[in-house]
Amino acid sequence: MSTPKAMQQSFALRFSSGAFLAIWCLLAAFPIFWITVMSFKSPVDAFADSPLDVIFGPVTRASGDGLSVVDIVLGLVVLFFAIRWAFTRLPALVRQYCPPGLIVLGWLVGALVYAIAFVLVFFGLLPLILGLLNGLLGPLGTPVLGLTTDHYVAVWAENEFYRNFLNSMLVTAGVVTISLTVGTLAGYGLARSGSDLAFWLLIFALVFRALPHSVLVAGYLPVFINSSEILRPIFGEGAPTLYGQPWAVIAVLVSINQPFTIWMLRSFFQNIPAELDEAARVDGCSHFQAFRRVIMPVMWPGVITTGLFSFLLGYNDFLVTSLLLDAQNQTMVPAIAGYFNRETTTTDQVEAVAAAVSITAPLFLLVMIFQRQIVSGLTAGAVKG
């Protein structure tokens, strides 16, 4: 495949754009790489002066936690096949054994079984085999790379980080569900409406989107704290105190996020030709049926992309969740900030780093699962037909 003459770039241009890209990748990827490395080391190594010590972790190794060459090679092989089969064998199996009507359920079950099998093999079977092998192989079996999972165990088991994880899931699930439900209905209505009112509503929404989040938090906080008094005339003695409740946070986050989802979904709906609605309505649909049976199936890339952004907002939010939630309902991000704020030993800090690495995992997973829809949603050419 040769580039047309007009599109050929000079060597200098290619070199500089390549160099720029490389530097940019390095800048973007380095922090993630570094905290991942740190999170697996004992505190002495993690905060060592020499970067090589941080990477290879001599102290961690000395305390008996390390990987030999065999460990690394075998581990990588298992990982490689695990990922590969996730994209080849798993879909084939799901398609083969799942009744066509229940494909979503089939995927969920398939993914769950696959994940459990992976955990059993990778953390159960593999260490046993490797323990035997390392003993037999002599020099190849001695640890070269320090690695300990102590901090992860500490974070998730001892610090009960899973509670924060569940809270985060609750809050983000709420935010995504409500944002998308309201957003698709409103976005569709606004996209198909030609009235001036629709225009002003959108401008109004934009103004709300522009407000700093702290304005909303400051406005809600006193009301939430006193909510049982305020609501008593309506609900009687059982009136809830909203402060500290995940539902209250969901409400605030939705109000922050909603203008954005409406705008984004509206532009997706506008990309769908109005002829499609009209064809459906002439074919025998009511307005709502046309929306549900014809427009929504075409909208999935847009819904998923918008859903991802809503997810990120709820998942990564610090300000709202840290101010409006009490300790036992705390989500992950403020919890990690809490680790750093404690009477910090270096161990606490490495645990905070391990927690920070942990919370990126669901994001990777999401993007991996929905990558095709996200790409077509972002390029938004999928609806031409």
Added chain:
Amino acid sequence: MAEIQLRNVNKRWGSFVGVDNFDLTIADQEFLVLLGPSGCGKTTTMRMIAGLEDATDGDIIIDGRVVNDLDPKDRDVAMVFQSYGLYPNMNVYENIRFPLKVRKVPEAEHDERVRRASAMVELDDFLHRKPAELSGGQRQRVALARAIVREPNVFLMDEPLSNLDAKLRVSTRAQIKNLSHELKVTTVYVTHDQIEAMTLADRVVVMKQGKVQQVGTPTDIYDHPANTFVASFIGSPAMNLMDGTLQGGTFSGDNVSISGLSAPDGPVTLGFRAEDATLAEGASGQITAPIYTIELLGDATMLTVRAGGQLVSVKAHKEYRAEIGDMVSFSVPVGICHLFHKDSGMRLETGADQHAEIA
């Protein structure tokens, strides 16, 4: 089986008039073509019949029932859209089946009806494909099949051929003509292409700026255009129209003088069709002028001169050769001439028309 009546239908957006007092009865099983340049209100008229647009005034009556306040789904019409309006997430089979599904036609009939409709438009081999995997002509046929599968009372077609290339347009046009002959369903067809109108229609409605200019059979409209707009819109090339004055039965303008016309004296526009005039020997014709341009069309040679303040074209035989600037003379007998009022553009009935019919 349905007759459509449009009773003084108007469509206005604020002060803008989209359709002005449209009044017409479309007979059962008739193939009616709405023809006009873009923005003339033809599509709006059709959308009002479909129920996708509300009429500002007037009644729309389908099969004896006033449908103004009915949803599109309750009017029992089927529509083919300009850019097809296929559902991109469904394959061809599901696209065609969709109207049956939403209208709760018994499941058992679906397969047979879908297959019959797809056979009519020769799509049998493509039923499992998605619309994105089809060519423009195939997509158009899917849209047609989706319209016929339900056997509706009325077909509406909104410029269904305008997105196809020239060759495909001809073959799909033939298919539509054949289908409408077979199905015998009242059809309203919108187009800006006068050839489609001439070939398909039982009756043509020519529209301009929301107003109906003329209603008639294709021959009617071709042979007796009601005004200069219709005359210049129908036919390829369009009718030659020359400005001049009529005095004592003689039309005279730059390079042109035609006598023997019977109409009141005054400024008029005279029109004739390029294929009706012939070359004259020497300077014996009614129009004599230097050639402005000469075009070889293959089956004929088109000669254009300036006469009566306009460019006038005449078809000569295909071997005719000349240079630009050569003098040429056309014979324009009175029988082929149409006279129009100079200002209003309305047709002036003349004795010449009767001559033409006798000849």
